[in-house]
Amino acid sequence: MIKFTTTALPGVTIIEPQIFPDERGYFFETFQAERYHSQGLPVKFVQDNFSHSKKDVVRGLHYQLERPQGKLVNVLSGRILDIIVDIRLDSPTFGQHVAIELDDKSHKQIYIPPGFAHGFCALSDNANVLYKCTDFYHKPSERGIIWNDPELNLPWPVKTPILSPKDLVFSKLSEMAKDQLPRYKA
Numbered sequence: 001m002i003k004f005t006t007t008a009l010p011g012v013t014i015i016e017p018q019i020f021p022d023e024r025g026y027f028f029e030t031f032q033a034e035r036y037h038s039q040g041l042p043v044k045f046v047q048d049n050f051s052h053s054k055k056d057v058v059r060g061l062h063y064q065l066e067r068p069q070g071k072l073v074n075v076l077s078g079r080i081l082d083i084i085v086d087i088r089l090d091s092p093t094f095g096q097h098v099a100i101e102l103d104d105k106s107h108k109q110i111y112i113p114p115g116f117a118h119g120f121c122a123l124s125d126n127a128n129v130l131y132k133c134t135d136f137y138h139k140p141s142e143r144g145i146i147w148n149d150p151e152l153n154l155p156w157p158v159k160t161p162i163l164s165p166k167d168l169v170f171s172k173l174s175e176m177a178k179d180q181l182p183r184y185k186a
Helices: 033-038
Strands: 003-006 013-016 020-022 025-027 047-054 058-064 071-077 079-086 097-103 109-112 116-122 126-133 142-144
Touching (some): 058 079, 071 097, 071 116, 079 109, 079 126, 097 109
Antiparallel strands (some): 003 013, 013 109, 020 025, 058 116, 058 142, 071 109, 071 126
């Protein structure tokens, strides 16, 4: 049976699949619309993204403003620390985060609703991550928060990560203009 666990951030859900091992290996469902829908999760995804990262790569913290994306994150190989931050203005959990380790052994997934910033750090030598998105990538909507924002106190496991040039220049959450953050919808 698939296990769905809510987190301290409303809508952010951990999914633990039922794994069927045998002498050949194992089998599990990575997505099943009826089960996910029964837990209030979306079942319409329009884009799948794949990333390959070396150890100590940090990707994020990313979000899209005008076309926010919900993401269903799954690690195909390796291990990551996945971090989600509530950046919705007027949200009761604004600025709070959830951090979870995802790997290719437990096959846990995490669903991140629109309105949250998302990032992860590769903990293994290589990590392959697949995430399903509820909306298309839209470059003009792309935004981010600096990975090491001291006010967020995120539990990154590296002090000097490997970052993309764009991830190096993002601002702290407290420095973001209010029109650059999503609104909380109760």
